[in-house]
Amino acid sequence: xSETDQNNTASLKIDGKTYELSLLEGTEGDxxxxxxxxxxxxxxxxxxxxxxxxxxxxxTITYLDGGQGILRYRGYAIEDLAEKCLFIxxxxxxxxxxxxxxxxxxxxxxxxxxxxxxxxxxxxFFDNFPPNASPMSILSSMVxxxxxxxxEMSGDPLENIDLTxxxxxSKIRTIAAFSFKKSIGQPLVYPxxxxxxxxxxxxxxxxTPVRPYxxxxxxxxxxxxxxxxxxxxxxxxxxxxxxxxxxxxGNLYASISAxxxxxxxxLHGGANEAVIEMLEAIHADNNDYKKYIAKAKDKxxxxxxxxxxxxxxxxxxxxxxxxxxxxDGILDVLNVKDPLLEIARNLEDIVLTDDYxxxxxxxxxxxxxxxxxxxxxxxPTNMFTVMFALGRLPGWIAQWRxxxxxxxxxxxRPRQIYVGAPARKxxxxxxxx
Ligand code: SDX
Numbered sequence: 001x002s003e004t005d006q007n008n009t010a011s012l013k014i015d016g017k018t019y020e021l022s023l024l025e026g027t028e029g030d031x032x033x034x035x036x037x038x039x040x041x042x043x044x045x046x047x048x049x050x051x052x053x054x055x056x057x058x059x060t061i062t063y064l065d066g067g068q069g070i071l072r073y074r075g076y077a078i079e080d081l082a083e084k085c086l087f088i089x090x091x092x093x094x095x096x097x098x099x100x101x102x103x104x105x106x107x108x109x110x111x112x113x114x115x116x117x118x119x120x121x122x123x124x125f126f127d128n129f130p131p132n133a134s135p136m137s138i139l140s141s142m143v144x145x146x147x148x149x150x151x152e153m154s155g156d157p158l159e160n161i162d163l164t165x166x167x168x169x170s171k172i173r174t175i176a177a178f179s180f181k182k183s184i185g186q187p188l189v190y191p192x193x194x195x196x197x198x199x200x201x202x203x204x205x206x207x208t209p210v211r212p213y214x215x216x217x218x219x220x221x222x223x224x225x226x227x228x229x230x231x232x233x234x235x236x237x238x239x240x241x242x243x244x245x246x247x248x249x250g251n252l253y254a255s256i257s258a259x260x261x262x263x264x265x266x267l268h269g270g271a272n273e274a275v276i277e278m279l280e281a282i283h284a285d286n287n288d289y290k291k292y293i294a295k296a297k298d299k300x301x302x303x304x305x306x307x308x309x310x311x312x313x314x315x316x317x318x319x320x321x322x323x324x325x326x327x328d329g330i331l332d333v334l335n336v337k338d339p340l341l342e343i344a345r346n347l348e349d350i351v352l353t354d355d356y357x358x359x360x361x362x363x364x365x366x367x368x369x370x371x372x373x374x375x376x377x378x379x380p381t382n383m384f385t386v387m388f389a390l391g392r393l394p395g396w397i398a399q400w401r402x403x404x405x406x407x408x409x410x411x412x413r414p415r416q417i418y419v420g421a422p423a424r425k426x427x428x429x430x431x432x433x
Contacts, residue, residue: 001026001058014042028063045415052311057243057406061094061398062234066312071319073232082322087227088112088197091394094232095165108166115170116191116200119149126182135386138179140260146171147253158404164252165397172393176386177204198223206378218333219377225326226370229319230388232395238262238269242396243403244412252400259396260389266306269388271367274306276381279340287343289350297356307368308351314361323369336376344369
């Protein structure tokens with residue numbers, strides 16, 4: 001991040017006094033006004049609900065261009081990474097700012113293998129969740145609990161970060177798969193070191209003592225692609241939650257658990273589940289698209305079209321385009337016919353020709369088609385957001401590490417504008433009416 005030349009500043013005139021604010025510029029020309037000393041110098045804060053106009057940090061990890069629909073991890077185009085990499089290659093890239101060579105990738109793969117089991121005492125936790133427990137609540141509880149079994153974060157967290165990162169990236173699969181098996185009353189399937197990262201997860205999810213699961217290369221490839229597409233996305237809500245908790249000195253497990261809980265919301269990662277529920281409702285309503293389009297436009301109706309719109313992308317989400325293009329191929333290979341895919345396509349066609357949505361730049365985002373593929377892989381709807389968390393985990397960890405290594409990092413503590421009662425004289429209980 002560089003300051004532009006000294007003559008190029010922002011002038012702010014308040015109460016007759018002019019303040020000159022430096023202008024900052026990123027690698028790709030993203031611009032920002034440096035207000036880090038605004039309150040000290042002017043006595044004013046800036047008011048920005050939802051941080052729509054605020055840059056919370058400088059980062060070297062992910063670049064988005066919302067107008068052009070550009071997404072790059074560490075400078076590499078998402079289209080290349082999604083088509084040509086394994087998820088663990090991309091996880092390594094996000095964590096270490098370089099694509100791994102063969103030796104580095106093999107060493108990383110072995111570390112992930114070694115970390116696949118969870119402590120046997122943790123398995124009893126699953127016995128005490130109700131069968132219909134939300135997989136996201138189980139995931140965030142178990143990730144927080146990892147701190148009790150692996151307290152190495154209590155020292156200098158950055159000292160053990162590679163071990164802790166691979167521990168989390170490996171174990172999150174096991175936790176997710178075990179929670180699924182528990183919810184359907186099937187015996188747990190332990191990790192197998194002869195399988196790839198994604199193959200191992202699929203086997204833990206779908207293998208049973210009575211019918212061995214066949215790990216199809218096409219299914220593994222589809223899951224690799226989906227996890228890569230979810231791996232990071234600059235300062236989104238859940239990543240900001242990870243950074244915020246970490247900024248207080250919280251350990252990585254607590255910070256990641258905060259990210260999982262933020263992701264859970266239907267405006268964020270929970271949208272992938274909400275999309276399927278919406279498509280199923282349209283299907284059950286005799287494909288009455290008009291009814292749902294009208295509801296989405298009705299300001300008195302809280303309903304929104306899940307899977308559409310984005311805070312940054314004002315054009316098609318590049319990840320959504322890749323997933324949409326992959327749908328047909330994966331469903332054909334698996335010989336799956338999903339009526340929801342046609343409903344999704346019809347809904348997209350209608351929305352993208354409706355001025356209400358076009359004028360607000362509401363295009364399909366990553367969550368609109370991802371559930372179609374998860375369904376085809378056999379993953380239950382209530383685990384879709386867990387899948388989002390599996391993919392996002394390396395990005396969360398990379399962002400957390402960057403925040404902790406950044407000398408400019410301060411504890412996140414926004415201010416407010418107070419609009420409550422003015423000072424009032426205390427009234428003892430006996431005198432209250
Ligand atoms: C993710 O930030 C990230 O990078 C997130 C993510 C990641 O990888 O981490 O990309 C993942 O969270 C994707 C988004 C998943 N969420 C959904 O699909 C939920 C549906 N989308 C919306 O709720 C909404 O679009 C948001 C939350 C995604 C973005 O909301 P903003 O940026 O705060 O925009 P807004 O709510 O102010 O909407 C602007 C206008 C409003 O209408 P007006 O007041 O101008 O008349 O657009 C309307 C909104 O009512 N609008 C929608 C809509 N989204 C916005 N109207 C109908 N359906 C929608 N989906």
